[in-house]
Amino acid sequence: MTDLSSLPLRDSLRGQSPYGAPQLDVPYMLNTNENTHPVPQAVAEAITARVAKVAGGLNRYPDREFTELREHLAAYLGHGITPEQVWAANGSNEVLQQILQAFGGPGRTLLSFLPSYSMYPLLANGTDTAFVDGGRAADHTLSAEHAAALVREHRPNVVFLASPNNPTGTALGLDVIEAIYAAQAQNEAEGGHGAMVVVDEAYAEFALAGTDSALTLLRGRERLIVTRTMSKAFALAGARLGYLAADAAVADALRLVRLPYHLSAVTQATAIAALERVDELLETVEDIKGQRDRIVAELTGMGLVPAVSDSNFVFFGRLADAHAVWEALLERGVLVRDVGIPHHLRVTAGTEEETTAFLDALREIVEQDPAVVSAVDAD
Numbered sequence: 001m002t003d004l005s006s007l008p009l010r011d012s013l014r015g016q017s018p019y020g021a022p023q024l025d026v027p028y029m030l031n032t033n034e035n036t037h038p039v040p041q042a043v044a045e046a047i048t049a050r051v052a053k054v055a056g057g058l059n060r061y062p063d064r065e066f067t068e069l070r071e072h073l074a075a076y077l078g079h080g081i082t083p084e085q086v087w088a089a090n091g092s093n094e095v096l097q098q099i100l101q102a103f104g105g106p107g108r109t110l111l112s113f114l115p116s117y118s119m120y121p122l123l124a125n126g127t128d129t130a131f132v133d134g135g136r137a138a139d140h141t142l143s144a145e146h147a148a149a150l151v152r153e154h155r156p157n158v159v160f161l162a163s164p165n166n167p168t169g170t171a172l173g174l175d176v177i178e179a180i181y182a183a184q185a186q187n188e189a190e191g192g193h194g195a196m197v198v199v200d201e202a203y204a205e206f207a208l209a210g211t212d213s214a215l216t217l218l219r220g221r222e223r224l225i226v227t228r229t230m231s232k233a234f235a236l237a238g239a240r241l242g243y244l245a246a247d248a249a250v251a252d253a254l255r256l257v258r259l260p261y262h263l264s265a266v267t268q269a270t271a272i273a274a275l276e277r278v279d280e281l282l283e284t285v286e287d288i289k290g291q292r293d294r295i296v297a298e299l300t301g302m303g304l305v306p307a308v309s310d311s312n313f314v315f316f317g318r319l320a321d322a323h324a325v326w327e328a329l330l331e332r333g334v335l336v337r338d339v340g341i342p343h344h345l346r347v348t349a350g351t352e353e354e355t356t357a358f359l360d361a362l363r364e365i366v367e368q369d370p371a372v373v374s375a376v377d378a379d
């Protein structure tokens with residue numbers, strides 16, 4: 001075997017590392033924000049039955065337009081969204097990649113605001129789209145003024161916004177999205193080009209009361225795209241199904257870059273069966289939100305500083321040495337995420353038992369050495 005550096009790789013990929021959240025086999029895997037509850041038995045059986053029905057027809061290519069699936073997705077989203085406004089792919093990551101293939105690319109720019117989802121720069125790189133980091137305030141929030149000013153300054157072709165943000169967990173106010181949208185419209189009105197504004201709502205189902213979805217902003221905004229996924233609340237990360245809602249012309253744009261028959265008949269059958277049982281499938285969401293709120297409360301009690309969470313995970317700060325705590329938790333069988341932000345870690349809210357295991361392990365670590373929690377906010 002030769003080595004990577006000797007292959008005639010594109011320059012933009014040289015020296016890059018692939019996405020790589022550790023997949024370690026430990027008792028408590030709380031590092032990639034999946035729904036840790038298994039798929040309910042009745043839903044698993046419904047999926048099996050649907051897949052069995054299509055299995056005999058796998059000699060043929062699947063419905064390229066995944067018409068029935070788009071109907072189910074539109075009905076689930078509500079807000080008057082029609083099937084023509086829906087698009088889907090193998091995970092929202094593929095949806096985001098298709099958006100960059102269609103609207104980004106060589107000579108074009110993606111603006112996002114880091115720290116955010118670690119895939120955004122990688123997707124930009126893979127499509128040869130220049131990536132601009134607009135940054136955030138010291139407390140990781142993003143204001144409408146700052147975001148709009150960055151859109152005016154950099155005149156991007158695409159903007160990626162995670163709401164709630166990952167790794168921090170907090171949703172964006174709709175005012176921030178409106179300001180970004182208005183700024184790109186102003187860029188275009190001045191004779192330049194506008195931007196596709198993408199709101200990645202991977203965790204929308206876990207939102208706190210009073211947090212509104214960007215779906216409410218779609219009407220009249222042809223450049224706005226809201227992406228969702230079945231990987232988190234739906235407990236179907238293994239099925240790989242992400243989707244979006246936008247103006248119907250956006251789906252037409254993505255038809256130009258999608259691979260033919262990109263959604264397999266098995267994937268379509270799985271997602272349709274899940275959507276037919278959506279109430280049952282989402283039954284764990286309230287429980288997970290309860291565990292999330294419990295984590296926030298108990299971490300605060302330990303002297304740590306958790307961020308507001310509209311998601312199924314909690315980002316918390318004021319650790320003297322975050323990586324040492326990450327290791328100490330792993331020694332106790334609990335895998336959380338070190339996202340590389342000093343003094344902070346991120347943990348997924350799991351089942352009650354998993355959450356208890358995490359909190360007990362962390363409490364033990366803090367009790368053994370209270371200096372684990374720093375006295376001042378060391379941001």
Ligand SMILES: *Cc1c(COP(=O)(O)O)cnc(C)c1O
Binds near residue numbers: 033090093166
């Ligand atoms: C987990 C996550 C996704 C999900 O990606 P899929 O490809 O749908 O599994 C998308 N965006 C963010 C911000 C996430 O954290």
